[in-house]
Amino acid sequence: MPGVSYKEYRCPHDQKLxxxxxxxxxxxxVKCRDCKQLVVLKGEPVNAWICKKEHCPNRIG
Ligand SMILES: [Zn+2]
Known part of the structure; x- marks a missing residue:
């Protein structure tokens, strides 16, 4: 998928990527390499991803 911008998932404790x-x-x-905390990251709801409308604000990327 060209032009898809990936989302950055960061540690909530120290903002490390x-x-x-x-x-x-x-x-x-994910275990943060820096502060050794376990971080649970939640994905986007699937209906946001599959929105087919062009320029829809719910679309990712
Ligand atoms: Zn951290």
Whole structure:
């Protein structure tokens, strides 16, 4: 998908960048390399992703 801008998922404790990507309707558990905290990241609701309307504010990327 050209032109897709990935979302940045950051640690809520120290704002370190954990990873970039797009999570759809899912949860990921990541351990921050810096502060060693477990962080649970929640994905976007799937209906936001599949909105087909051009320039819809709910679309990602
Ligand atoms: Zn951290």
């Amino acid at each position: 954990l990873f970039k990507g797009i999570l759809i309707d899912s949860e990921v558990e």
